[in-house]
Amino acid sequence: MTLRLTIRRRIRFTCRALALAALGLFATSMVAIRWAPNAWAADDKPRAASQAEAGSVPAAPSRRSGPASSDYGIPQVAFINEQIRAGWAAHNLTPSKEATEGEWCRRVYLDVIGRIPSVGELDAYLKDRSPNKKLTLVNRLLSDEYQEEYTRNWTAIWTNILIGRNGGMEENTLTNRDGMQKYLRDSIARNKTYDKMVHELIGATGDTAPGAAHFNGATNFLAGKLEEEGAQATAKTAQIFLGLQIQCTQCHNHPFNDWKQNRYWELNAFFRQTRALRSFVPGTDDIRAVRLINEDFAGQGNPPNPEEAEIYYELRNGLVKVAYPVFVDGSEISKSGYLEDSIRRTKLADLVVQSEYMPKVMANRMWGHFLGYGFTKPVDDLGPHNAPSHPELLDYLGKEFAKNSFDVKTLIRWIVLSEPYSLSSRGVAGNKADDPLLGEKPQFTHFYLRQMRAEELYQSLLVATAAQKAVGSYEQREKEMREWMRQFVIAFGNDEGEETTTFNGTIPQALMMMNGDLIQKAVNCEPGSFLHTVAANDNLAAGAKINYLFLAALSRGPTSSELGVANKLFTARGNDTAAALQDIWWAVLNSNQFILNH
């Protein structure tokens, strides 16, 4: 049915399907770098890491790989290995060697709990001689022992996915960041299954702010996305949980695939019973909380007809068409706008969690988190125009995730125990061509380098400097981190709350690492500090102290050339051990090897 009507609606063009990260690491640069000439840079002959003294200092990690790749008797791991190997064969690629034990240990800590291992944790892993040591470590990281850190890590990740890095920090925002995080923390700490979490996020009603009468933190996913007839709610729900980038189809048929404009509006119709009611701090215009409610929807017809509550949208040629709630797979629900007939958002939540899309995009997202690249880029675009690198494996992982009760920790276990996750980041001649930076689809022949996220850096520095035992409640420490993170966020000047970060490997980040507060704190050598403790330990010879710092930051001991240059620092500082250790610690923390997950 086609009507010619004038409706008050904004025409928005939101084709962000292919929105590019503003800053990337692609390069063929020709800038000559001036290495400062200096007389005392040692010859560089990397060799096996020096062995540490017995006693309080752990053994340096061996350069040998860990146990040969195994599937640990887990069929999903076996299937991953088989599929990935098939890709290598088809593309005539050779995999890199296995990562060293120290490297693997470092990356699994970073990726699972969001920080590098402490020297003690590294040592425990290196000393474990059992063939199942990887499995043992993964199980420990996923157990109650690390519950707090696991929860914090995934809360930070999901907060950024659901409301962005800046969500809830803008003036007059409807989103309550604390509320969002409280919900996520509670859900992740209890290892809520993924389908349950998604259902709650899509269907949530209640108040956004902790402490409000009907607090339900899950409401924060949608609270700030309902303006303009729920445009962001529609787009983000489709993108995050279904891997469908349908923003463009708000205003026109999709340019790259067979998505039609009606499908956007049919999905949008599910959000039309939803309203966000604001309450204010008494006597001010400051929003105290937002209450997300469902209410009867009369439709946009004139006269209103709640029995068949329709909505209108406009084609590019000006024709106006009508839409009712229909899910992306064609499933229709009642056209009624009455809540007693149909709570549209609850119905949508049901349809999302039953769909094949939801587990698939989650499997892709998690794979991308651990391997550096998903099977598609971006991970949340599984549209027909964006063919995955390993379609069969992606399908399989989605189905297996669903079959295993949507248990996120199970999915993590499969991925981190797989062969591709075990490989070194050192390239070999036979896998040069496997570089996603060249625009090729990833074949996972080696571990792709990537920079730590700002949160990971922050937490890693706390651990590396043993500062996590410092004073302050969980909330207080979270607040400090959030304040610190703010310096990196740049918001674009538009209505859609788009943002980017300067924590992206550019000069401001380098300045922060060289001179910023966090590093100043890390290299502080006052009594009671981490460095002071190392410096003042009379049981450690100078070499052992240097070794300890390398282990703490890089999960490996120094090479001979590094030891050589470090010793020269001792001389330069007139054998002031503390000062020399400050210099070494500063250099190690500023290195590519520290900031890059490798």
Add this chain to the structure above:
Amino acid sequence: MSFYATPSGMTRRHFMRHLAGSAALVGPAMALTNSFAQQAGDLKRRGKSAILLWMGGGPATIDIWDLKPGAATGGEFKPVSTDISGTQISEHMPETAKIMKHLSIVRSMSTREADHNRGRYYMHTGYVPNPNIEHPSYGSVLAHELIAQRQNTLEIPPFVAVGGGSVGPGFLGMAWAPFVVGSNGEVRNLQMGIDQTRLEQRMATLKLIEGNFIKENRGLAATEHAKILGKTEALMTSKQMEAFKVNKEPKEVLERYGNSGFARGCLMARRLVETGVPFVEVDLGGWDTHNGNFNALRTKLPELDKAMSALVTDLVERGLYDDTAIIWMGEFGRTPRINGGAGRDHWARSWSVVVGGAGFARGAVVGKTNSDGTDVDSEPYSAEDLMASVCHSVGISLETTFTSRNGRPMKIANGGKVIKELFT
């Protein structure tokens, strides 16, 4: 028929005309490049520069540069005369109206990207977004091409973005990424607080560790990190960092530009260009006027007017203008149709940009839109054409070709053609 197959504002026939036009212009373009090459000797130290005034959110150019008084789409503003005979702009741009003879308007921009992210990317790079490759933005391209003129005298980043919002270096690499500063020019974490010798010793230690990792064939991220370290070190000790200290300007200069972040950014741009920085981008956001367009512009335009006119005048007075291109643009224009909230929505089919300085004609008015502003009535120009024109204005050859990392040749400005009316 899909949107993609029949882009608004550009028919197939039209598209063919574009192709024909670009071939015809290669000759003159090269001739002009040569004449710039001859001048290069005089510009040894400073060299050519460009300043991009980026209007984040997409400004309603129909209310600024190309008014439609009397049309249903005309809106609430009156046009005023400028110092270009017969050319009018918005009544809320009175200062700029007095100096339009230094600038040129292109009223026939017609693009197809009306989403913020895609439009920002397209207008900054000349390419539509592509998941497999990231293209370098204006600042990266111009910095890369103009740095040689500086003969190694520049110690601070060649591409500065004041207020953020720019697009990155793409395949040119992080060494060409924008250096983002706030409009107060404050650069955080600049001092380490230790003496220079000790700093150098720390750096030497760091570079050894850094180099070991690179030698292990770990890939691009490792080598890019080392490049940034070198640049950061140079910057930390450079006297040229004074250029960022915009608040050191005399009071009357500060007042001339106005008292806003954007004004400070424009003034900083002048200081940076004076110091030899090839490319500065100054961000002015808040143009996404879906609601209350006219009220928003009543406060926004005076801020723009004062700073932009002061910048142009200042550059002219200091003799910098002939070496400095100015580009004023956003990601798209806004709908001629005024919506129910007195706002205007995203619109790419017919809109305006403004350029000036360097090799650009002064006081030209290029192209025109139809009576209600909904279509371009003359030859339409694209982001590629604009970028080609900017490159041309600062003497960069349009034959320049980059090679992306996978070996694909990429023509500068995506093979756009020079807008010839801007060079007469």
